Amino acid sequence: MPNRISFAGKGGTGKSTLSALMVNYLLDRELKPILAVDADPNANLNELLGEKVTITLGEIKEELRKSVPDSMARYDYVEMRLHQAIIEANGYDLIVMGQPEGPGCYCAAHSFLAQALEKLMRSYQYLVIDNEAGMEHLSRLNLLEMEHLIIVSDASYRGIITVERIAELIRSLNIKVEHLWMVVNRCPDNFPRQLSDLAQEIANRQNLKLLAFLPEDPQVLKFEALRIPVFQWGKTVLKEASYSAFQQLF
Ligand SMILES: Nc1ncnc2c1ncn2[C@@H]1O[C@H](COP(=O)(O)OP(=O)(O)OP(=O)(O)O)[C@@H](O)[C@H]1O
Ligand SMILES: [Mg+2]
Numbered sequence: 001m002p003n004r005i006s007f008a009g010k011g012g013t014g015k016s017t018l019s020a021l022m023v024n025y026l027l028d029r030e031l032k033p034i035l036a037v038d039a040d041p042n043a044n045l046n047e048l049l050g051e052k053v054t055i056t057l058g059e060i061k062e063e064l065r066k067s068v069p070d071s072m073a074r075y076d077y078v079e080m081r082l083h084q085a086i087i088e089a090n091g092y093d094l095i096v097m098g099q100p101e102g103p104g105c106y107c108a109a110h111s112f113l114a115q116a117l118e119k120l121m122r123s124y125q126y127l128v129i130d131n132e133a134g135m136e137h138l139s140r141l142n143l144l145e146m147e148h149l150i151i152v153s154d155a156s157y158r159g160i161i162t163v164e165r166i167a168e169l170i171r172s173l174n175i176k177v178e179h180l181w182m183v184v185n186r187c188p189d190n191f192p193r194q195l196s197d198l199a200q201e202i203a204n205r206q207n208l209k210l211l212a213f214l215p216e217d218p219q220v221l222k223f224e225a226l227r228i229p230v231f232q233w234g235k236t237v238l239k240e241a242s243y244s245a246f247q248q249l250f
Helices: 015-028 045-049 057-066 074-084 108-122 136-140 157-172 193-206 218-225 237-246
Strands: 003-009 034-038 093-096 126-130 145-153 176-187 209-215
Touching: 003 015, 003 157, 015 034, 015 045, 015 126, 015 145, 015 176, 015 237, 034 045, 034 108, 045 093, 057 074, 057 108, 074 108, 145 157, 157 176, 157 193, 176 193, 193 209, 209 237, 218 237
Parallel strands: 003 126, 003 145, 034 093, 034 126, 145 176, 176 209
Antiparallel strands: none
């Protein structure tokens, strides 16, 4: 079974940034093969990785709703389209889920796609999954078992409290997670002791492993604005800090 590493957490906490840094980390450590999965409908992981999206799985689903060529067995066709959606990047692959289907569309083609996706995912040793803020799509994706799930929080009281709710939600969705982590991102230099204590308290109560308090790094905003992919960030404060945190996983 591949190592599935998934990032969850409320909006804007740093899930995509940390997903991209995880891909970079795995590559640097030569831990391969890697599939990065952008499971957020408002995909932007590709930008952090410096890749252009050609076709999303959502678009393929739309297509399948309309027609499948007669000449080809349906499963083979779906699998072929899925393979065309894989972006072969430098040392890893990327797939973008895009918009989920509307309600009431569970035709055979869609279950073929789910099947083909599962088969595809099994062929990678490392899966890095960037999620949207909600958790529901994990069940849509059939991602109900994973090795590492990292709940990302910002450095605020409300952010840290939300981690507890997400941990409870994960349990209620019956997602089996071998290692459930918590990371507090964007911590300023003078991060208050009360907040780190609160994070520790929630981690203990929810049986989470506290992965790290990652620093606020002004360079990240600059790189984002200039659309510089993580691979070209050099030894920035956040990259260094996240790498030492990720060592606890692999
Ligand atoms: N440690 C950090 N220091 C400074 N800025 C950061 C840090 N981590 C993330 N950011 C910035 O915070 C913003 C949100 O980050 P990101 O897009 O990774 O969050 P997200 O959780 O994926 O958001 P969404 O829920 O919208 O998908 C971005 O502008 C990013 O550059
Ligand atoms: Mg994101």
